[in-house]
Amino acid sequence: MTALPATNTVANKEETAVPNPAFVEQLEELFRQRRDVRRFQSEPVEENLVAKILASSCTAPSVGLSQPTRFLRLQNEAVRRDVLANFETANAEALQGYEGDRAKLYANLKLAGLREAPVQIAVFCDTGTKKGAGLGSRTMPEALVYSTVCSVMTMWLNATARGLGLGWISIFDVERLTADLKTADEWTFVGCLCIGWPEEYHLDPELERAGWETRDRKGPIVEVR
Template identity: 55%
Template sequence: MTAESPKGENPPQEGAPVFGPAFQAELEALLVWRRDVRRFRSEPLPPGMLERLLVLAELAPSVGLSQPWRFVRVASPERRALVRSNFEAANAEALADYSGSRAALYARLKLSGLDDAPEQLAVFCECAPEQGHGLGRRSMPETLQYSTVCAVHTLWLAARAAGIGLGWVSILDAEALSRDLEVPDSWRLVAYLCLGYPEEEHDDPELARRGWEERRAAGDLFVTR
């Protein structure tokens, strides 16, 4: 039995899946509801859920099939305390860069879910992987980090599809965090992630709700040459 393609579209190649209008609508909803979460319920994820999400993240594309991402689960209270101290110091430095009403607004923002998220992951890029044999990165070695970001985003979508929220904490001293987690020198921090069930649900960015910034229309970010 062969799947039919939507009316007016070319039929799929043999063996290829067909993603019909219902799935496409759900995918759009998934993208809309993929928000950066800072408020988490403290209940743990179901057994095996984190591992399942990481398996899906591994399906992300990578330059030269290098799979340069390295996920470090940060579970011990001692390590988490180091991350929290790191964030507090970096956040204080960031606040000092603002003044007036912008500083007051920054001070009111909730910028991490470190205190509540049941799972925390540090995501690193292996900057000198043998895997991939250098394909596609001779002139643009930063594509290794881009590949790692693709894995983060794949994880983000997989988590949201399972009703799980993800928050990306970027206000950190990356070198200090790498030392505290004792990772190899060739690993470069790309993301620190908090995962758990959201305390509240929103389809708009928190920074827009809090008056920090407005989302620009897609047409403003598209040019033709």
């Protein structure tokens, strides 16, 4: 195999963060502190911060370097009203799928910050992108959507590091949403993100607090073949 030309190598070890135990510790702290946030203060978020969070999505891995993530910033009042109404209807329908104590619990969950979040972004994956020339996604088309998920995760951590909260919402009638937002057919909806200053910083997931589910702290399930 021929060696690749060195274009952007790090000149000496001090310039890189790796290996650096203090960096690893801080990174793990960032993972610990990241929360799905649905309760926001009303203060706006400075535009330069929003731009930095969106830009961080471009550093995420993507299949074939396809970078298929597309954003729709929801700013227009009527557009926001449609998205909120969509969520409320879908959430009421989801409630019908539960009974007894689960239904009571579900009815009391706060599952979106769409009324209060100053920044709202619908995230899509452009499954028709030519970028990357199909590498990896020819055999596994879903890898494009996985790539968009990677970019959301990158933004999530970036927002957390800046003290901002980010909440991911998936409770929608997707057909109605994409029709209302008039997006291209190749754009697959991945989720809506609410971003803003959190009411509170906390280490326990909101669903754990509410008694809906607990985080498995035993570690991942690993099978061996």
